[in-house]
Structure formats: C-alpha cells, structure tokens
Amino acid sequence: MPDSPPKRTRREFLREALRAAGLLLFSGGLGAVLSRGEAEEMVWQIDPEKCTQCGQCATECVLTPSAVKCVHQYAMCGYCKLCFGFFRDQRPDDGTGAENVRCPTDAIRRRFVEEPYYQYMIDEPRCIGCAKCVKGCEAYGNGALYLQVRHDRCLNCNQCAIATACPAQAFVRVPRSKPYILKTRKASG
Ligand code: SF4
Ligand code: SF4
Numbered sequence: 415m416p417d418s419p420p421k422r423t424r425r426e427f428l429r430e431a432l433r434a435a436g437l438l439l440f441s442g443g444l445g446a447v448l449s450r451g452e453a454e455e456m457v458w459q460i461d462p463e464k465c466t467q468c469g470q471c472a473t474e475c476v477l478t479p480s481a482v483k484c485v486h487q488y489a490m491c492g493y494c495k496l497c498f499g500f501f502r503d504q505r506p507d508d509g510t511g512a513e514n515v516r517c518p519t520d521a522i523r524r525r526f527v528e529e530p531y532y533q534y535m536i537d538e539p540r541c542i543g544c545a546k547c548v549k550g551c552e553a554y555g556n557g558a559l560y561l562q563v564r565h566d567r568c569l570n571c572n573q574c575a576i577a578t579a580c581p582a583q584a585f586v587r588v589p590r591s592k593p594y595i596l597k598t599r600k601a602s603g
C-alpha cells in the first residue's frame with residue numbers, strides 16, 4: 415500500500431495561508447496603484463477650433479492677468495509683411511506706433527527676417543489673453559495665433575470661471591501629460 419501523503423502541521427498550514435493572503439494583498443495593492451496611474455489628472459485647455467475670440471478670457475479668469483495667453487504656432491505662420499494679428503485693419507500708416515497696432519499691451523514683438531518677411535513673437539508676461547490679435551489673424555491670416563491656457567500659471571480650478579462664461583464651449587478637459595492643443599492647419603503661403 416502506498417504511503418499516505420504527509421499531514422501538514424498546523425504551523426505549515428498557517429504559513430501557507432498567510433503567504434496566499436500576502437499575495438492577495440499585494441495584487442490588490444498593485445491593482446490600486448495601476449488604477450491610480452490610469453486615472454490621470456485632467457486640466458483645462460482651449461480648443462482653438464471652437465474659440466470665437468469673444469474677449470472673455472481676459473476678464474473672467476480668477477487670476478490677473480489671465481492664465482490664458484496668445485501662442486504663436488510658427489510652423490503655420492506665413493511670416494506676412496502685413497500681419498493683421500499685429501496691425502489694425504484701419505490705421506493711419508504701416509508704422510509700428512500704438513495708433514497702428516492691434517495689441518492693447520504692446521505684447522507682440524516684430525522682427526525683420528529678410529525682405530519681405532517679418533517674424534512676430536508674443537511677449538507673454540505682457541499678454542492679457544484679450545484675443546484681439548487672434549481675431550485679426552483668423553480674419554486675414556491663417557490662424558497661427560491662438561489662445562491657450564498656460565499651465566505654469568493656471569490654478570486648474572475645479573470649475574474654471576472662463577469655462578463657465580465661454581459662449582463657445584471652447585474650454586475642454588485634457589490630460590496633464592498632453593496639456594496643449596496644437597492647430598493642424600497648414601500655412602497657405
Ligand atoms: S471665452 Fe471662449 S470664445 Fe471667448 S476668447 Fe475665451 S475661449 Fe474664446
Ligand atoms: S492682442 Fe491680446 S491676446 Fe494678442 S498678444 Fe496682445 S494682449 Fe495677448
């Protein structure tokens with residue numbers, strides 16, 4: 415007759431039970447860690463295709479100046495000599511005086527590249543997010559200027575005051591790992 419399997423002692427039984435419980439606890443903990451990792455924090459951002467440049471980004475943010483700034487997507491820019499993000503459509507001449515330019519805070523820098531091209535750069539600390547330049551670029555250019563929430567400033571309010579006021583529902587939630595929305599339209603030349 416074959417030997418019957420050795421009986422486990424109470425101590426061995428308890429040790430195995432504890433090992434199994436430990437594995438269960440570990441896998442439960444790992445699951446919790448994974449699910450925490452999956453639930454990535456979301457932040458506010460402006461969908462530039464929805465924004466109608468109403469101007470409320472400058473006035474509704476809880477911060478002064480607003481956490482919303484103009485950004486310039488250089489890959490799209492036509493480097494126009496007469497940039498209507500920079501110039502008013504009605505103006506005395508083509509000089510760079512305040513009477514000719516659109517920005518109320520002198521936040522757009524203009525640099526000559528080579529005839530007939532100029533480059534336009536946003537001086538961000540001066541920008542109040544008023545969207546006047548964005549409106550001009552949308553109307554006469556190719557939309558290379560647009561508004562974005564800057565995450566080095568934004569408080570990520572639970573309910574963004576601008577999102578509440580925005581008439582175009584242009585404020586959306588995006589993952590913190592991809593906090594900006596790039597425009598995709600190509601320069602028309
Ligand atoms: S409030 Fe909305 S529509 Fe108005 S400028 Fe801001 S994002 Fe654009
Ligand atoms: S016009 Fe308004 S949005 Fe554009 S750079 Fe000046 S302050 Fe910023």
Ligand code: SF4
Nearest residue numbers: 475568569571574575
């Ligand atoms: S979340 Fe708060 S700080 Fe950020 S843009 Fe909206 S109102 Fe301003």
